[in-house]
Amino acid sequence: MSESMLPLLTTTIGCIITALTTYFFTHKDAKERDRREILSLQNHLTNANSELNTAKETVKKQASTIPVLESKITNLEKISAKYNEVRKKLSDSYVVRTYELPVILLGPREVGKTSLMYQLHTPWTEEIPEPSVKHKYCVIPIYDHTLDYTEPHFADTSINAKVKAHLNLKIHDFPGENENQEYIKRLVIEETQNLRAAANRNIGVVLVLMFDAQEVLTDIKVTTNKYYNGELFKSLRGLVQQGQIDIDRIIIVFNKYDKLKAAMPHISDNELLQQCVRKYSFVFSGLTNVCNPEKVCEIATIFDMENIHINNKGASVVKGEMARAFVAAFIGRAKAQEHFSDNHVTNYSAQHM
Ligand SMILES: Nc1nc2c(ncn2[C@@H]2O[C@H](COP(=O)(O)OP(=O)(O)OP(=O)(O)O)[C@@H](O)[C@H]2O)c(=O)[nH]1
Numbered sequence: 001m002s003e004s005m006l007p008l009l010t011t012t013i014g015c016i017i018t019a020l021t022t023y024f025f026t027h028k029d030a031k032e033r034d035r036r037e038i039l040s041l042q043n044h045l046t047n048a049n050s051e052l053n054t055a056k057e058t059v060k061k062q063a064s065t066i067p068v069l070e071s072k073i074t075n076l077e078k079i080s081a082k083y084n085e086v087r088k089k090l091s092d093s094y095v096v097r098t099y100e101l102p103v104i105l106l107g108p109r110e111v112g113k114t115s116l117m118y119q120l121h122t123p124w125t126e127e128i129p130e131p132s133v134k135h136k137y138c139v140i141p142i143y144d145h146t147l148d149y150t151e152p153h154f155a156d157t158s159i160n161a162k163v164k165a166h167l168n169l170k171i172h173d174f175p176g177e178n179e180n181q182e183y184i185k186r187l188v189i190e191e192t193q194n195l196r197a198a199a200n201r202n203i204g205v206v207l208v209l210m211f212d213a214q215e216v217l218t219d220i221k222v223t224t225n226k227y228y229n230g231e232l233f234k235s236l237r238g239l240v241q242q243g244q245i246d247i248d249r250i251i252i253v254f255n256k257y258d259k260l261k262a263a264m265p266h267i268s269d270n271e272l273l274q275q276c277v278r279k280y281s282f283v284f285s286g287l288t289n290v291c292n293p294e295k296v297c298e299i300a301t302i303f304d305m306e307n308i309h310i311n312n313k314g315a316s317v318v319k320g321e322m323a324r325a326f327v328a329a330f331i332g333r334a335k336a337q338e339h340f341s342d343n344h345v346t347n348y349s350a351q352h353m
């Protein structure tokens with residue numbers, strides 16, 4: 001080899017070494033990258049396998065709950081069908097509202113207050129009432145009526161049901177002594193408040209003023225005078241004016257008419273009734289402004305329990321007079337009139353008011 005070829009050879013060998021070195025290092029980097037990539041892929045594969053296993057587990061578990069869920073759905077469908085049935089029945093049923101009209105029987109001893117209560121409450125009884133010793137009351141149904149509006153049903157307030165009103169009389173009976181009048185006064189105030197709260201209609205308490213018609217034949221008894229000049233009657237007008245009580249009807253009852261008629265058989269019933277009214281005019285003049293005179297009526301009655309089968313008069317008429325205005329507040333005046341006619345009473349006593 002000539003000397004001139006030596007640099008060429010050296011250069012050539014240098015190039016080869018450089019190429020080999022470059023190849024060696026480049027190849028080494030690629031291998032490292034591949035190794036890292038393989039490691040990363042292995043990690044991904046492990047994670048994916050683990051996720052797959054978890055998913056398989058979940059699917060397995062869920063598959064086992066499907067029959068339970070299906071059975072639950074079936075049960076819920078049954079309950080839903082039942083609930084719909086109950087809803088239908090509830091909406092076809094009624095909400096019952098009970099309204100009570102307070103009626104206060106007033107009068108001195110032995111005029112027949114308890115006898116009237118018996119005739120309204122237990123007309124079949126032959127028991128002779130004992131003189132009363134304390135306040136008693138009884139409830140008498142008079143009319144049932146379906147109102148023309150609906151109310152939420154108490155069993156499910158999302159359902160509206162028709163309202164059936166049960167109308168009752170609540171009849172209060174007291175011993176005929178004056179010392180009961182303070183209590184009666186408080187009761188009338190309380191009953192007025194109850195009535196205003198419950199019925200929300202223009203209704204007031206009914207007072208029944210009872211007399212022993214035999215007194216027409218004699219002087220009025222001291223006890224009768226004392227009773228009707230008592231505390232209650234003095235304060236009635238004031239209570240009405242203060243708005244503490246509402247009086248809707250005053251029924252004047254001349255009881256023991258059998259005794260009066262037996263003593264004056266030739267005088268007409270109407271004339272006897274007017275004699276009674278005149279006899280007690282001092283009571284009626286004291287009732288001015290207690291209640292509208294048109295709402296006052298009188299009737300002669302016989303409530304003798306001893307001879308109830310052959311000798312009784314007026315209990316059902318008195319009941320009708322107690323009930324009419326109350327029932328009218330729910331079904332209207334004309335309809336109430338059909339059920340409780342007012343042809344059997346007069347109102348002569350209003351002339352003295
Ligand atoms: N003959 C007759 N007797 C009657 C009549 N009404 C009631 N009596 C009798 O009169 C008496 C008194 O009747 P009660 O009903 O107890 O009178 P009351 O007003 O409740 O009397 P007290 O409870 O004492 O305040 C009883 O013996 C009754 O049988 C009637 O119309 N005619």
Ligand SMILES: [Mg+2]
Nearest residue numbers: 113114131132
């Ligand atoms: Mg009594």
